[in-house]
Structure formats: structure tokens, C-alpha cells
Amino acid sequence: MYSRLIERFAERCVAHVARGEKLSDADMRAFRAYLEARESSGRRLLGPMTGPDPSFDTVTGRCGHPPV
Numbered sequence: 048m049y050s051r052l053i054e055r056f057a058e059r060c061v062a063h064v065a066r067g068e069k070l071s072d073a074d075m076r077a078f079r080a081y082l083e084a085r086e087s088s089g090r091r092l093l094g095p096m097t098g099p100d101p102s103f104d105t106v107t108g109r110c111g112h113p114p115v
Contacts, residue, residue, distance in 0.1 A: 057081050 060078040063070055070078060 053081065 057078065060070060060074060060081075063074075
């Protein structure tokens with residue numbers, strides 16, 4: 048139950064970032080915590096397309112792959 052709520056929150060954050068929208072401070076903190084948890088578990092957000100840069104920068108496209 049909780050995992051689906053967390054995944055939906057992350058999907059919304061990724062959509063906002065992909066559109067170039069700024070996250071609220073609270074959402075940014077929560078999203079960074081989510082990304083750090085994924086990263087530490089070995090499940091990076093972009094999978095094989097993930098670059099060596101920090102996780103949030105990878106999401107915004109600094110890995111050489113522009114956001115969708």
C-alpha cells in the first residue's frame with residue numbers, strides 16, 4: 048500500500064522536473080530522500096541510462112539524456 052503511494056509521488060515529481068517546473072521545498076526534500084533510498088538500494092531512476100553524476104542531476108538530464 049505505502050509503496051504505491053511513494054511511487055506515485057515520485058512519478059509526479061519526475062513529471063514536474065521533466066516539464067522544468069520547480070518542486071516545493073517539502074517535495075524537494077522528500078524526493079531527494081526517495082532518490083537517495085533508491086540509489087542506496089541499487090535501483091537508480093534511469094537504470095542503464097544513469098550517468099555518474101548525482102541522482103537529482105541525472106533526473107534533470109545532465110547525464111546526456113534530455114528529460115522526456
